Each structure stands twice: as structure tokens, then as C-alpha cells.
Amino acid sequence: MTDVVIIGCGVIGAAAAMELSRYDLDITVVERENDVAVGTTKANSAILHAGYDPRPGTLMARLNVRGSALARDYCAALDVPYRQCGSMVLAFSERELATLRELLERGVKNGVPGLTILSGGEARTREPALSDAVLAALWAPTAAIVSPWELCLAFAETAVKNGARLRLNTTVTGLERMEEGWRVHTSAGDIETRYVVNAAGVDSDAVHDMAAPHSFDIKPSRGEYYLLDKAEGTRVNTVVFQCPSERGKGVLVSPTVHGNLIVGPNAESAEKHDLATTARGLDFVRETAKLSVPSVDFSKSIRNFAGVRANTGRDDFLIGVAAPGFVDLAGICSPGLTSAPAIGEYAVELLAGEGLALKKKEHFDFQRRRVRFKELPEAERQALVERDPAYGRVICRCETVTEGEILACLRTPVPPVSVDGVKRRVNAGMGRCQGGFCAPRVVEILARELKISPGDIVKDRAGMNILAEETKGGGSRV
Amino acid sequence: MYELIVVGGGPAGLAAACAAWDSGLRHILIVERDRELGGILNQCIHNGFGLTWFKEELTGPEYAHRFIELLARTGVEVRTDTMVLDVTADLRVHMTGPATGYRIERAKSVILAMGCRERxxxxxxxxxxxxxxxxxxxxxxxxxxxxxxxxxxxxxxxxxxxxxxxxxxxxxxxxxxxxxxxxxxxxxxxxxxxxxxxxxxxxxxxxxxxxxxxxxxxxxxxxxxxxxxxxxxxxxxxxxxxxxxxxxxxxxGLIPENELTERAGVEMDPRTKGAVVYENMETSVPGVFTCGNVTHVHDLVDFVSAESQRAGTAAAKYVLHGPAAGESVSLKNGPGVSYTVPQRVRPQNVEKAFNVFFRVNRIFGKSEIVVRARERELCRFKRDRLAPGEMENITVPVKLLEGVTGDVTVEIREV
The missing domain is CATH 3.50.50.60 (FAD/NAD(P)-binding domain)
Known part of the structure; x- marks a missing residue:
């Protein structure tokens, strides 16, 4: 019998797993997909919000501010790309200026440090590309940008290194209350456990209903984005928001930790797994973003994508004990990524309240480093290639990712099985050619290292096979 | 210190290196990121290559092989499986490869021949x-x-x-x-x-x-x-x-792969998305030349070879005899023309005539290509049909530029 089963390994499930792995516990994380971080975690604005948005007094307010501070420390400890670049919320009218004052007041109540309202001129001095129509801006110095999937990977890897079991390709089909604890029915057999944590993202309502009376519905909201070439990556230096409305925090223009520019999202209600972009949605994103930053050059787009947020129609996360020994971490909409580390901590607290005995591990391994060849100084590059020639072979030209880095990520505690899995770990294929050159070589490396046929290599999820069949001459026969 | 480093061992780099050797350079290095020379020709196993250059129909690998054989008769040094990461304006070339290691080589001249990528x-x-x-x-x-x-x-x-x-x-x-x-x-x-x-x-x-x-x-x-x-x-x-x-x-569409070119501080042409070049394929940075699809996207590899040969010859001349001299005139695209290569011509540096490559921006029927300096017509060329998919090429006698200062315009007039 395991102590805790966590359902879902997005950033929330991974954070909970990592926090629990600080203690002497038997932890099992089950994830439906073939990798971690593949739901909402990988498709969002990649922002760590300062914390002026949530209504004071809510759990969301507390976890946002706490999460923002924790994320900063965790990113440093676990080598996750992070940059505290600050954010601005723009006001274009007196009415929006009133909204800024309201946000400022909320922020102060929530304990957000350093908030100030800048005049339009001050805002443009700081951010010259802003529109002349900007009347004022709320400046939040603690807002940051992050690699969301690497944050999740770092949490998941840390959990696994500290003893947690990660069971991928495992779908939970039912939960059964036992005398003591729960029987978790999955597509890969049953798991008996004392406690269950529901971190199932957009499907957290369905998982909740397996354990407790129906009490909420996830009403997903889809957001569509543009990702622009690095040539546009310094168009702005901070996260530029527009005033929030009921539909969300509006269209933002922001640098990414990878050096690109991200623009989006819109907010449309959608089916749970509908990740399609639309011409209408993308038009809206472009037009709306240009109100903030008119000079964004959308001809430099390298990718569009869409993500779904697990909205519930309420203005707080749905976190709590829903049944004996069953904790919901549900309705994690924005600012979920920011709050994740604090949600992980809080999950431990809730489980302790349910009777989970916590005994700190003597040795908790809280370190993670990976080689980023591109960022190394010349002398270190030289030494590295001399030591291991695989670091001399550049596989992804656009992002300068070497074979050594790809081989290294295959030896991490949560290794990739797909081309996109490699991309999330080492950035191969993230650049301007979008894998046009390196995808065939990543397929080749994966097939060789995993000892499977190239025909079985998938782009991302199971079923996303890249190659159909061997040619008449045949790849394996030449 | 190399006399010439060629970045890219595709058709452009191969032709350029061979020409530079034939013009007298003896310390030449080709750096190729793939495991073999030949570039994208190696995956183009269909025929249709070489009709202009070799007067026979070859497959892509055969075409590449002809140049690889020519190269083998020279003393040009080749490093495959090696990627150039940076070319500085003072001609230091940073490169990395499993066998090469991470190295910085200095050169008297550099030819950029990285080709293009797909949209x-x-x-x-x-x-x-x-x-x-x-x-x-x-x-x-x-x-x-x-x-x-x-x-x-x-x-x-x-x-x-x-x-x-x-x-x-x-x-x-x-x-x-x-x-x-x-x-x-x-x-x-x-x-x-x-x-x-x-x-x-x-x-x-x-x-x-x-x-x-x-x-x-x-x-x-x-x-x-x-x-x-x-x-x-x-x-x-x-x-x-x-x-x-x-x-x-x-x-x-294809996009010239010019990240190295831009980092070297070379002036770029937004129309070709390649470097601005003179008649000898030299860029705005002295000693840096470019040729092939990194300069502008060609339709036929035969023209890449011709252009690259000029770049190789010019690099050798630069190293052996010093920089090219003379004032330049700018070539402008008039109605119907999307771009021209070269963008600048130094008449003093041209022996008899210079070639201008360009593409038209729509389909034209029977037309004339007119070259003029302000209102003065310098020459015209007849064509039965012009299409954006096919690269055009005219040869302009240099003596026509006598007395011309400022711009020269190339335009299309449908007749």
C-alpha cells in the first residue's frame, strides 16, 4: 500500500509530489500521458504573476503571493530558466486608470511588494515600444517569466530522485473507498493508497466526482497565442498586460526566458481538450496586442498554439478535502503556474490535517543542473567537447543544442520518449525552423537510444507517430 | 591563419572553394555541419541538375559529387560534422564538432555559404x-x-x-x-x-x-x-x-539562413533577406563574401555554382591583391522587379560586363527588361515570358556605366 497517489503530473501534481517527497512517504504519481507537463502546464503565458489580481482574502491571493516568492527560490535551486522582469498593466482611459488603482489597492492588501502607478510617459520611458495611447500603467516589479514545462520537470525530477514513483501512460478510471484509504482503478491495474490528491487539471471535476458528490464543473477557457522569432524578443522587456476583465487578464505581450516574444491569449469557452487555434482568435490576438505595442512584427511568427485553463466560474481555486483522505487541487486557472509551489506546500498541510504522518527525510536531494551549451563561455565549451565529443555536435541549429545535451536528458529521472519531450527538456526544435532540420535527427537519436524503430517514435503523445512506413528501398535495408 | 574559410559545404561552398584554389589560394578550409559535403543536394535524388553548368542531366548527389571530385584534386582542407557558431567582423570563426572540438580559427577572408531553410x-x-x-x-x-x-x-x-x-x-x-x-x-x-x-x-x-x-x-x-x-x-x-x-x-518559401551574417555586422537587404553584395559577391564587411541561397534563393543550382565561383575568385583576389577599389553605383528595383543581386556595382572592379540576377513580382507576357540611369536608358533585353518562379539574369557591359553616378534602375515593361 502506497501512502499518497497523486493524479496528474502537470505543474500542480509535480509540485505536490516534490513537497511530499521531502518526507518519508511512499508516493505514486499517475499521469495519463507519456510525459509530464503536457496539459495546461505547457500551453500558457509562462508568467509568474505578482499577485494583485486575486480578490484579497482568497486562497488564490495567498497562494499567488507565496508561490511567486517560492518559485524564485526554486528556480534558482533547480536550474529553471527564470527572469524577474516586472510587469505593467496598461490603462488607456480614466475608467481603466480607476481599475489600476483598484488593482494597486488589492495588491497592497495581498502583500505584493513594490507596486506603483506610472504615468504614460514614465511607462514609455521604461518600455519605449508602448503605444502613445497608454495613459498610465501599474508597475509590479516582482512579476517574472519562467519556463513552465521546465519548472514542472524540475519538480517531477526532484520528486522521483527523492523516491516518488511516476507511472506514465496510466489513466485513472475510478476511485473506490476502502476501510482505510482508497483503491485507485487505472488503465494499468489497481493501486491501493492511504491518501489521494486530485491534480487532474481540466479533468479535475471528473476525478472529484469519482470520490465525492458532484460540486463543480470545469468550464475550460481556451487561449490562443503567437510565439515570435528572437528578432522580436526584445520588443518589450517586461510583461505588458491590458486591464483585466471577467474574461481573464487580457492579451499580453511579453518576452520569454527563451528569448522569444509571446503574444496572447484570447479567451473563448471550449471543450476540455480542444487545443485548436482559429483564424478569428488569432486575428483578435494580433489586433488587441497592437493596441499595447503597435510595432510588434507578426511576420516574425514562428508558432501558434492554444491552451485551456481549468476555469470553474468562481474567483478562487477549489482546494480542499473533498472526502476523507481525498484532497482536491482543482480549478487551477491563472495564476496557477505562479501558485504551484505554494499549492504543493498547502497540499501537504491538508494531508497532514487528514492524519498523514510527516517525518522529514534526512537527505532530501534538492539540486538539479543541466548543461546549456549555448550559454557556456568559450573555455568551458572547449573543455566540455574535449571531455565528451557529443557536446561538439550541434543537432538543433537554431537553438544551438548539442547531441550531448539530448543524450544527457535521456538519462534524467524523467526521460523523454518523444520529439517534443526532447524539445521541452533541451529546446531542440524550439527555434525559427521549428524542427525542420533537427526533427529527423532527433528521431534518429531517440530510435537509437530507446532501441525502437523510427516508425514508433512519436511527435508528442502516444499515437502521434511521425513516420508511416518504410519506403520500398527501406530505411533499415540500406 | 587561413587565407579563406568557407562556411558551408553545399554547392555554393564547394564551387567557391574550388575557384579560390584555382585563383591561387593555398590555405583554404571548408566547414560543413553535416557529416558529408554536398548540402541539400544529397537528398535531391531526382534529375534535372547540371543542364546549364555541365550540359548534361544529373541527379543532386551526382552534381555534388562532380564538385567533391574537383575539390579532392585541390589541397582544400575540409571539416565535416562541424558547425560554425560565430563569425566576427575581425574574421574569427568559432566552430564546434565532435572531432574538431570547440575552436576559433582566424582567416584573411570568409565566404558565407550556409544556404537557406524552409518557411x-x-x-x-x-x-x-x-x-x-x-x-x-x-x-x-x-x-x-x-x-x-x-x-x-x-x-x-x-x-x-x-x-x-x-x-x-x-x-x-x-x-x-x-x-x-x-x-x-x-x-x-x-x-x-x-x-x-x-x-x-x-x-x-x-x-x-x-x-x-x-x-x-x-x-x-x-x-x-x-x-x-x-x-x-x-x-x-x-x-x-x-x-x-x-x-x-x-x-x-525559402528563407536565406543569415544568422551568422547578421551577427558579423553585415549590411542586409530586406528584399532578398540576404547580404547586400557588390558585383564580386563581397559584403559590406571587408573580406566577407556570400554566395548561393544564403544570398538570394536561386531556382537552379547551376546558377549557384556560377555565382559561387565568382565569390571564390573574388576572395582570392582580395587576399592576394588587396581590397577592390572604386566608387559604386546602386542597383534599384523598378516596376515589376522584386530584387536585384548584386545591389551595388563598382565599375572599376569589372573587366567587361557584370551579371544582374533578379526575380519579377508577377507573371509577364512578352516584355522588355530595361536598365536605366535616371531617365537615360542604358540597355534593354527582350523576353517572351517572365515568371516569379524563375530567376532572371542579364549581362550588362560595364562601359555603359561610364559617366553614371548614383542609381541604376532595372524594370520590366510589358510590350
Whole structure:
């Protein structure tokens, strides 16, 4: 019998797993997909919000501010790309200026440090590309940008290194209350456990209903984005928001930790797994973003994508004990990524309240480093290639990712099985050619290292096979 | 210290290095990121190469091999499996490779011959899902011709560039069903011979003034939606056609790969997306030359070889005899012309005549290419037909530039 089963390994499930792995516990994380971080975690604005948005007094307010501070420390400890670049919320009218004052007041109540309202001129001095129509801006110095999937990977890897079991390709089909604890029915057999944590993202309502009376519905909201070439990556230096409305925090223009520019999202209600972009949605994103930053050059787009947020129609996360020994971490909409580390901590607290005995591990391994060849100084590059020639072979030209880095990520505690899995770990294929050159070589490396046929290599999820069949001459026969 | 470092061992780099050797340089290095010389020609196993240069019809690998054989007779040093990461304005070339290690080599001159890459789905923003099964035509070509794998069985091709057309035929020969080739412009971007030999001969329909407006399918492409477009290339509602397919190939343009060029501080031309070059393929940075598809996208490799030979000869002249002298005139594109290469000509540096390569921006019938200095006409050339898919080339006697200062304009007049 395991102590805790966590359902879902997005950033929330991974954070909970990592926090629990600080203690002497038997932890099992089950994830439906073939990798971690593949739901909402990988498709969002990649922002760590300062914390002026949530209504004071809510759990969301507390976890946002706490999460923002924790994320900063965790990113440093676990080598996750992070940059505290600050954010601005723009006001274009007196009415929006009133909204800024309201946000400022909320922020102060929530304990957000350093908030100030800048005049339009001050805002443009700081951010010259802003529109002349900007009347004022709320400046939040603690807002940051992050690699969301690497944050999740770092949490998941840390959990696994500290003893947690990660069971991928495992779908939970039912939960059964036992005398003591729960029987978790999955597509890969049953798991008996004392406690269950529901971190199932957009499907957290369905998982909740397996354990407790129906009490909420996830009403997903889809957001569509543009990702622009690095040539546009310094168009702005901070996260530029527009005033929030009921539909969300509006269209933002922001640098990414990878050096690109991200623009989006819109907010449309959608089916749970509908990740399609639309011409209408993308038009809206472009037009709306240009109100903030008119000079964004959308001809430099390298990718569009869409993500779904697990909205519930309420203005707080749905976190709590829903049944004996069953904790919901549900309705994690924005600012979920920011709050994740604090949600992980809080999950431990809730489980302790349910009777989970916590005994700190003597040795908790809280370190993670990976080689980023591109960022190394010349002398270190030289030494590295001399030591291991695989670091001399550049596989992804656009992002300068070497074979050594790809081989290294295959030896991490949560290794990739797909081309996109490699991309999330080492950035191969993230650049301007979008894998046009390196995808065939990543397929080749994966097939060789995993000892499977190239025909079985998938782009991302199971079923996303890249190659159909061997040619008449045949790849394996030449 | 090398006399010349050539970045890229494709057709451009090979021809440039051979020419530089023939012109007297003896310390030349070619740096090639792939494991073999030849560049993208190695995956172009169809024929049709070399008709102009070798006066015979060769496959891509054969064409490359001719130059590799010529190179083997020289003392040019080659480092394969080695990627250049940086070229500085003072001509230090940073490179890395498993056998090479991480090294910085100095050179008296550098020829940039990195070629081009393909435009992607993200660049043109096709809405819909993001399943497996969407490839650039060149990536598909690599899978089929080099790796020996067919990427899909029912195929729609967006864009009628040459690689897309070639892949329509190639996929068909491998047993795939190519349902349609879809082109947003009212004319094809590829060579006429490829339209005939790769589409018409296989009964593959070409939909001009159409584009893909949606991709459907969760794991693998299941359908694509194709719509007709108006004169402004906007999709016309109500014209949607749905194709059941598992693959979408994109042949929607090539972009010169100039990240190194830009980092070296070379002046760029937004029209070609390559360096601004003089008549001898020299850039704005002394000693740095560029040739081939990194300078402007060519239609035929034969022209790449010719251009690169000039670059190699010029680099040798630069190293052995010093910088080229003389004032320059600028070439401007007049009506009908998308760009010109070179963009600048130094008459003092031209012996008899110089070549101007350019593309037109629409289909023209019987026309004349007119070269003028302000209102004074310098020369004109007759053509029966001009198309954007085919690169044009005129030879202008240098004596016509006598007394010309300022700009020279190239324009098209339909007659």
C-alpha cells in the first residue's frame, strides 16, 4: 500500500509530489500521458504573476503571493530558466486608470511588494515600444517569466530522485473507498493508497466526482497565442498586460526566458481538450496586442498554439478535502503556474490535517543542473567537447543544442520518449525552423537510444507517430 | 591563419572553394555541419541538375559529387560534422564538432555559404490543431530519400515551390496518394517543367488562388480544409473543400539562413533577406563574401555554382591583391522587379560586363527588361515570358556605366 497517489503530473501534481517527497512517504504519481507537463502546464503565458489580481482574502491571493516568492527560490535551486522582469498593466482611459488603482489597492492588501502607478510617459520611458495611447500603467516589479514545462520537470525530477514513483501512460478510471484509504482503478491495474490528491487539471471535476458528490464543473477557457522569432524578443522587456476583465487578464505581450516574444491569449469557452487555434482568435490576438505595442512584427511568427485553463466560474481555486483522505487541487486557472509551489506546500498541510504522518527525510536531494551549451563561455565549451565529443555536435541549429545535451536528458529521472519531450527538456526544435532540420535527427537519436524503430517514435503523445512506413528501398535495408 | 574559410559545404561552398584554389589560394578550409559535403543536394535524388553548368542531366548527389571530385584534386582542407557558431567582423570563426572540438580559427577572408531553410506552419499561421503529420517538404524529402521512411500515405501539399512539386511526384512513386497541390498565388512559384513533370504527369490537381485554412485531427492529421482566396489572398467563406488526409506538406518559401551574417555586422537587404553584395559577391564587411541561397534563393543550382565561383575568385583576389577599389553605383528595383543581386556595382572592379540576377513580382507576357540611369536608358533585353518562379539574369557591359553616378534602375515593361 502506497501512502499518497497523486493524479496528474502537470505543474500542480509535480509540485505536490516534490513537497511530499521531502518526507518519508511512499508516493505514486499517475499521469495519463507519456510525459509530464503536457496539459495546461505547457500551453500558457509562462508568467509568474505578482499577485494583485486575486480578490484579497482568497486562497488564490495567498497562494499567488507565496508561490511567486517560492518559485524564485526554486528556480534558482533547480536550474529553471527564470527572469524577474516586472510587469505593467496598461490603462488607456480614466475608467481603466480607476481599475489600476483598484488593482494597486488589492495588491497592497495581498502583500505584493513594490507596486506603483506610472504615468504614460514614465511607462514609455521604461518600455519605449508602448503605444502613445497608454495613459498610465501599474508597475509590479516582482512579476517574472519562467519556463513552465521546465519548472514542472524540475519538480517531477526532484520528486522521483527523492523516491516518488511516476507511472506514465496510466489513466485513472475510478476511485473506490476502502476501510482505510482508497483503491485507485487505472488503465494499468489497481493501486491501493492511504491518501489521494486530485491534480487532474481540466479533468479535475471528473476525478472529484469519482470520490465525492458532484460540486463543480470545469468550464475550460481556451487561449490562443503567437510565439515570435528572437528578432522580436526584445520588443518589450517586461510583461505588458491590458486591464483585466471577467474574461481573464487580457492579451499580453511579453518576452520569454527563451528569448522569444509571446503574444496572447484570447479567451473563448471550449471543450476540455480542444487545443485548436482559429483564424478569428488569432486575428483578435494580433489586433488587441497592437493596441499595447503597435510595432510588434507578426511576420516574425514562428508558432501558434492554444491552451485551456481549468476555469470553474468562481474567483478562487477549489482546494480542499473533498472526502476523507481525498484532497482536491482543482480549478487551477491563472495564476496557477505562479501558485504551484505554494499549492504543493498547502497540499501537504491538508494531508497532514487528514492524519498523514510527516517525518522529514534526512537527505532530501534538492539540486538539479543541466548543461546549456549555448550559454557556456568559450573555455568551458572547449573543455566540455574535449571531455565528451557529443557536446561538439550541434543537432538543433537554431537553438544551438548539442547531441550531448539530448543524450544527457535521456538519462534524467524523467526521460523523454518523444520529439517534443526532447524539445521541452533541451529546446531542440524550439527555434525559427521549428524542427525542420533537427526533427529527423532527433528521431534518429531517440530510435537509437530507446532501441525502437523510427516508425514508433512519436511527435508528442502516444499515437502521434511521425513516420508511416518504410519506403520500398527501406530505411533499415540500406 | 587561413587565407579563406568557407562556411558551408553545399554547392555554393564547394564551387567557391574550388575557384579560390584555382585563383591561387593555398590555405583554404571548408566547414560543413553535416557529416558529408554536398548540402541539400544529397537528398535531391531526382534529375534535372547540371543542364546549364555541365550540359548534361544529373541527379543532386551526382552534381555534388562532380564538385567533391574537383575539390579532392585541390589541397582544400575540409571539416565535416562541424558547425560554425560565430563569425566576427575581425574574421574569427568559432566552430564546434565532435572531432574538431570547440575552436576559433582566424582567416584573411570568409565566404558565407550556409544556404537557406524552409518557411514553416508557424510563419504562415495556419489555424487548427497541432497533430503529427505536418512537415516542410524538405523534411519529408529527407525522411523519404535519406532515412528511407514515408512520412504519410494521403497527402495534401500547400505551396507550389519546387521542393513541394518534386515531393508530390516522389511520394506518389513511393505509393502515397497526393490529393492536391494548393497555391495561394494565382501562379505557381515553381519551375514550369516541374508543374508538368511532377503534377500533370501524375494527374495531381493544382489549385491556384487557394490555401489551407484549417488543420484537423488530434494525434495525426485527419483532414485539411482548403479555401479559395480573393485578390488580397484572404480566404473566401463558402468555398471550403475538405480533404481526408494524414499528411500536409508545406512548400511555402525559402528563407536565406543569415544568422551568422547578421551577427558579423553585415549590411542586409530586406528584399532578398540576404547580404547586400557588390558585383564580386563581397559584403559590406571587408573580406566577407556570400554566395548561393544564403544570398538570394536561386531556382537552379547551376546558377549557384556560377555565382559561387565568382565569390571564390573574388576572395582570392582580395587576399592576394588587396581590397577592390572604386566608387559604386546602386542597383534599384523598378516596376515589376522584386530584387536585384548584386545591389551595388563598382565599375572599376569589372573587366567587361557584370551579371544582374533578379526575380519579377508577377507573371509577364512578352516584355522588355530595361536598365536605366535616371531617365537615360542604358540597355534593354527582350523576353517572351517572365515568371516569379524563375530567376532572371542579364549581362550588362560595364562601359555603359561610364559617366553614371548614383542609381541604376532595372524594370520590366510589358510590350
Amino acid at each position: 514553416t506552419r508557424g510563419a504562415i499561421g495556419i489555424p487548427g490543431t497541432r497533430p503529427a503529420g505536418v512537415y516542410t517538404a524538405g523534411a519529408a524529402q529527407r525522411y523519404v530519400n535519406v532515412e528511407g521512411w514515408l512520412p504519410g500515405r494521403r497527402v495534401v501539399i500547400l505551396g507550389s515551390g519546387d521542393i513541394g512539386l518534386i515531393m508530390a511526384r516522389r511520394m506518389t512513386l513511393e505509393g502515397a496518394k497526393v490529393l492536391a497541390c494548393v497555391e495561394v498565388m494565382p501562379y505557381s512559384g515553381g519551375l514550369t517543367r516541374n508543374i508538368v513533370q511532377c503534377l500533370q504527369d501524375f494527374d495531381i490537381p493544382l489549385y491556384l488562388s487557394h490555401t489551407v485554412t484549417q488543420i484537423r485531427g488530434r494525434d495525426r492529421v485527419e483532414q485539411v480544409v482548403v479555401s479559395r482566396v480573393d485578390e488580397k489572398r484572404a480566404p473566401i467563406p463558402g468555398t471550403e473543400m475538405v480533404f481526408d488526409c494524414d499528411t500536409l506538406l508545406l512548400s511555402v
